[in-house]
Amino acid sequence: MKxxxxxxxxxxxxxxxxxxxxxxxxxxxxKTDLGIDSIYAVEMILALEEKFGIQIEMNEMDTxxxxxEVVKVVEGKLEx
Numbered sequence: 001m002k003x004x005x006x007x008x009x010x011x012x013x014x015x016x017x018x019x020x021x022x023x024x025x026x027x028x029x030x031k032t033d034l035g036i037d038s039i040y041a042v043e044m045i046l047a048l049e050e051k052f053g054i055q056i057e058m059n060e061m062d063t064x065x066x067x068x069e070v071v072k073v074v075e076g077k078l079e080x
Contacts, residue, residue, distance in 0.1 A: 003052055005074035010067055013051070017043045026068035034067075048074055 018040040
């Protein structure tokens with residue numbers, strides 16, 4: 001069965017990895033709305049790679065500014 005990545009998957013991961021307590025929406029900006037700094041961003045990427053069996057390049061990390069962009073990158077990796 002093909003793995004999928006949903007908003008709820010990413011929301012749960014943000015709560016677990018970065019201790020985010022703010023309300024998380026698909027349009028939440030990781031840095032300004034949720035307080036995700038570079039350390040938490042790396043932890044999130046490592047958790048995503050492990051959970052979904054994918055590899056996220058550093059330049060792709062720079063494109064993930066909102067929660068929905070994280071979902072989009074992961075989904076794109078899973079489609080390959």
